[in-house]
Amino acid sequence: MSDVFQALSSPVRRQILHLLKQKDYSAGEIAEQIDVAKSTLSGHFNVLKSANLVVTVKEGTTITYSLNTSVLEDVLTSMLNLLDSPKTESTKEQP
Amino acid sequence: MSDVFQALSSPVRRQILHLLKQKDYSAGEIAEQIDVAKSTLSGHFNVLKSANLVVTVKEGTTITYSLNTSVLEDVLTSMLNLLDSPKTESTKEQP
DNA sequence: TCGTAATTTAGCGAATTAACGAAATATAGG
DNA sequence: CCTATATTTCGTTAATTCGCTAAATTACGA
Numbered sequence: 001m002s003d004v005f006q007a008l009s010s011p012v013r014r015q016i017l018h019l020l021k022q023k024d025y026s027a028g029e030i031a032e033q034i035d036v037a038k039s040t041l042s043g044h045f046n047v048l049k050s051a052n053l054v055v056t057v058k059e060g061t062t063i064t065y066s067l068n069t070s071v072l073e074d075v076l077t078s079m080l081n082l083l084d085s086p087k088t089e090s091t092k093e094q095p
Numbered sequence: 096m097s098d099v100f101q102a103l104s105s106p107v108r109r110q111i112l113h114l115l116k117q118k119d120y121s122a123g124e125i126a127e128q129i130d131v132a133k134s135t136l137s138g139h140f141n142v143l144k145s146a147n148l149v150v151t152v153k154e155g156t157t158i159t160y161s162l163n164t165s166v167l168e169d170v171l172t173s174m175l176n177l178l179d180s181p182k183t184e185s186t187k188e189q190p
Numbered sequence: 191t192c193g194t195a196a197t198t199t200a201g202c203g204a205a206t207t208a209a210c211g212a213a214a215t216a217t218a219g220g
Numbered sequence: 221c222c223t224a225t226a227t228t229t230c231g232t233t234a235a236t237t238c239g240c241t242a243a244a245t246t247a248c249g250a
Contacts, residue, residue, distance in 0.1 A: 005104035009097050010208085021177055027227060040209055042228055061217045061226045069178055076174050082116055083164055083171070123196060135239055137198055156196050156247045199244065207236070214229065
């Protein structure tokens with residue numbers, strides 16, 4: 001869980017995820033659209049992979065990344081948990 | 096947004112948020128329930144405050160922390176955004 | 191005013207992160 | 221086999237994070 005939030009805390013990585021929401025991309029195609037060195041991106045890919053936020057398929061020399069939505073769903077659930085059935089606001093006036 | 100995910104990426108801070116979900120607590124009361132030095136907790140409070148995830152009320156020498164759910168709702172929305180209307184899986188078989 | 195309780199600030203060390211460029215690896219195709 | 225392409229690994233550097241202890245701050249109450 002920490003891994004996922006940590007992964008989501010980088011704007012570059014969120015940008016990658018937003019790209020992958022539209023369609024699958026290879027590492028190179030993503031590099032064309034994000035202005036950091038490919039080696040740096042490769043590091044970001046690793047973080048996303050470790051957090052299970054993306055899944056890869058290797059075909060020849062090309063690696064295609066796609067979004068793994070199930071982990072996002074898990075995080076969403078855990079955050080809903082934080083919001084659902086909130087504390088009884090006994091000291092405050094109820095509307 | 097990065098701040099919020101960064102804040103959420105620490106187990107200690109998530110533990111604090113979960114406590115605050117139940118009811119408001121003072122810094123000291125939180126310290127009783129989490130096993131790190133008070134000064135360390137104070138640092139965590141700062142992170143949570145900067146991310147606007149908590150709100151404080153000072154009363155005498157005691158500072159009471161409470162959850163600010165609106166930021167959590169924003170994050171939730173942005174994550175739903177990542178899941179909603181996913182890419183057309185043109186290369187995959189539709190069920 | 192003095193002492194005490196609650197909380198924060200300051201300073202430090204170890205570990206992690208993010209960026210880069212250069213070099214390495216792997217695969218496809220001639 | 222050789223070369224071009226795609227991607228990763230490595231070494232470096234700068235910045236950030238997280239934990240601690242010790243000291244400072246703030247407010248209360250005797």
